[in-house]
Amino acid sequence: MEEQLRRCFKCGLKQDKSEFYIDKRNKSGLTGYCRKCANKRISERRRKNPEKFRQRDRLWRAKNPELVKRSEFKYSRTKRGIEVRKKNREKWIKNNPIKNIVAKRKWRKNNQDKVKDEYKRNKDDYITRTRNRKARLKNAKGTFSTKEWNDLKRKHNYTCLCCGKKELIIKLVPDHILALTKGGNNDIGNIQPLCRRCNGIKWNKIISLSELRKLI
Ligand SMILES: [Zn+2]
Numbered sequence: 001m002e003e004q005l006r007r008c009f010k011c012g013l014k015q016d017k018s019e020f021y022i023d024k025r026n027k028s029g030l031t032g033y034c035r036k037c038a039n040k041r042i043s044e045r046r047r048k049n050p051e052k053f054r055q056r057d058r059l060w061r062a063k064n065p066e067l068v069k070r071s072e073f074k075y076s077r078t079k080r081g082i083e084v085r086k087k088n089r090e091k092w093i094k095n096n097p098i099k100n101i102v103a104k105r106k107w108r109k110n111n112q113d114k115v116k117d118e119y120k121r122n123k124d125d126y127i128t129r130t131r132n133r134k135a136r137l138k139n140a141k142g143t144f145s146t147k148e149w150n151d152l153k154r155k156h157n158y159t160c161l162c163c164g165k166k167e168l169i170i171k172l173v174p175d176h177i178l179a180l181t182k183g184g185n186n187d188i189g190n191i192q193p194l195c196r197r198c199n200g201i202k203w204n205k206i207i208s209l210s211e212l213r214k215l216i
Pocket residue numbers: 008009010011012013033034035036037038
């Protein structure tokens with residue numbers, strides 16, 4: 001029976017032949033170093049002469065674009081690959097904030113259907129999110145959830161408290177009873193449903209609903 005064990009020239013351990021790389025130039029058809037020692041040697045060489053190996057990698061990649069593509073695709077599907085891509089993306093955004101805004105804007109312009117679909121699907125989510133963001137930017141205290149907003153609309157029977165028109169004839173938006181710019185907070189207690197038109201007329205006035213009705 002053929003000998004299945006082979007001694008590594010480096011570490012001297014007798015190991016199974018599968019522990020050695022194939023090397024056609026060698027009489028035995030296998031490398032003299034075991035896999036572990038061979039890997040160690042190559043990484044030491046890389047460390048000592050990074051530029052040479054980088055160039056060699058570059059050449060290999062240029063010569064084997066299909067293989068590179070395939071292995072990159074495979075890697076991109078792994079957990080680690082996904083993580084690395086996410087990190088790289090975050091890093092890029094951090095280093096290129098303006099470019100990111102421009103790219104996002106361009107994407108939205110070229111994908112208006114997708115943007116509209118997304119908006120329709122999450123209309124109320126979208127409204128609460130933008131209101132909460134605006135409040136944050138104005139340093140106002142408090143947040144409200146989409147559920148709180150929907151509950152409030154239901155409580156008022158989906159009606160604009162000013163003009164009395166109903167959804168879906170009009171679109172209700174959260175109006176801050178005491179405007180954020182006048183020191184109002186962003187909690188649900190300071191919010192009433194108004195249609196866009198009445199909300200626009202009220203703006204940041206400190207005004208009762210009956211007074212507001214006279215203006216519309
Ligand atoms: Zn070895």
